[in-house]
Amino acid sequence: MEFVREAGRVAGVVVERWSAAGNDRVVTERATLRADRFVLAAGSGNGELVRRATGLEMPTFTSFHQLPYIRNAPDLDLVQARRPAGADGSRDVEIADLPVISHWRDIYFRPEGSGLVFGVHHRERQDDDYRPRGGVIDTGAFRMHVGMDQVLVDRMVELMPHFPALSSHGLNLGRSPADIAGGSYYMNPEELPFEGEVPDTGGTVFYAGSGCGTGFKLGPGVAWLLAQRLWGVPRADRLVPSAALSAERATYFYPPGTSREELLRLFRPVAAGGRLIEMGAAGIRPPG
Numbered sequence: 386m387e388f389v390r391e392a393g394r395v396a397g398v399v400v401e402r403w404s405a406a407g408n409d410r411v412v413t414e415r416a417t418l419r420a421d422r423f424v425l426a427a428g429s430g431n432g433e434l435v436r437r438a439t440g441l442e443m444p445t446f447t448s449f450h451q452l453p454y455i456r457n458a459p460d461l462d463l464v465q466a467r468r469p470a471g472a473d474g475s476r477d478v479e480i481a482d483l484p485v486i487s488h489w490r491d492i493y494f495r496p497e498g499s500g501l502v503f504g505v506h507h508r509e510r511q512d513d514d515y516r517p518r519g520g521v522i523d524t525g526a527f528r529m530h531v532g533m534d535q536v537l538v539d540r541m542v543e544l545m546p547h548f549p550a551l552s553s554h555g556l557n558l559g560r561s562p563a564d565i566a567g568g569s570y571y572m573n574p575e576e577l578p579f580e581g582e583v584p585d586t587g588g589t590v591f592y593a594g595s596g597c598g599t600g601f602k603l604g605p606g607v608a609w610l611l612a613q614r615l616w617g618v619p620r621a622d623r624l625v626p627s628a629a630l631s632a633e634r635a636t637y638f639y640p641p642g643t644s645r646e647e648l649l650r651l652f653r654p655v656a657a658g659g660r661l662i663e664m665g666a667a668g669i670r671p672p673g
């Protein structure tokens with residue numbers, strides 16, 4: 386996507402329609418969409434859009450998280466519970482009765498049908514277009530390629546003695562990454578989503594996102610804050626009067642050419658010269 390700039394403002398975006406020709410894309414149509422204001426809400430695509438619109442660099446990095454499935458195998462025998470579902474709660478679904486979040490070990494389990502999914506809060510920072518590559522389980526006696534990324538394999542093996550479900554026959558290790566659900570945590574050093582104005586656009590481009598692991602539950606609030614900003618609601622009257630969920634809480638836009646290493650340094654703990662505030666997998670700052 387290209388941005389059309391006029392007199393220091395972004396005046397439009399060029400969008401393309403394309404069709405696939407083998408492995409190539411053939412552009413069949415281009416059109417310029419003009420508007421007074423634009424909101425960038427493209428998940429892990431947001432950093433690239435800001436770069437294209439302004440050249441500015443952001444301390445936002447992908448951290449790809451996979452959620453392996455553990456079916457309810459005989460060695461688990463999870464208790465099942467009936468819960469109301471649907472908008473009016475008129476139908477029942479049966480699910481495993483076992484939601485668990487552990488901040489202490491940085492792993493969480495959630496019911497998924499009659500089984501579970503689990504995730505770990507790893508801190509690898511990858512390129513924004515990162516796709517999982519799979520990993521290797523190597524016990525010395527055997528070596529097996531699995532769909533879980535290595536960072537997840539290593540963490541899972543470490544946590545197995547504490548969470549027997551990880552040793553269950555029901556665990557799907559996956560043959561390739563495509564066998565395991567996953568997606569991007571789009572991280573920033575404060576580990577919370579934010580909204581705000583993108584500088585150098587004459588007040589025409591706005592940012593919403595970088596949800597880290599909490600953008601789903603906080604997304605509606607962040608979107609409302611941005612709407613209030615666009616309507617000109619004074620800060621004191623907004624949903625969150627502080628800058629806690631807004632770009633003003635820290636520096637997010639760095640000069641063109643700022644290196645990846647420089648931006649990654651911000652993810653060091655405060656005591657080490659960075660500004661990382663660990664919020665944990667549930668968007669809650671763990672004690673200590």
Ligand SMILES: Cc1cc2nc3c(=O)[nH]c(=O)nc-3n(C[C@H](O)[C@H](O)[C@H](O)COP(=O)(O)OP(=O)(O)OC[C@H]3O[C@@H](n4cnc5c(N)ncnc54)[C@H](O)[C@@H]3O)c2cc1C
Pocket residue numbers: 386426427428429430431450451452504567568569570571593594595596597598599600601602603604
């Ligand atoms: C495994 C996992 C578990 C999670 N669990 C939780 C949880 O329990 N609670 C919670 O609150 N959050 C959770 N999250 C985080 C949450 O899912 C994200 O923070 C949230 O989805 C981000 O929303 P978004 O709208 O900013 O971006 P996205 O949901 O990524 O949406 C961006 C959209 O923009 C599209 N797009 C990208 N580039 C362009 C472009 N150039 N032009 C047009 N469209 C584009 C993408 O295709 C996508 O549809 C989890 C994330 C993962 C990966």
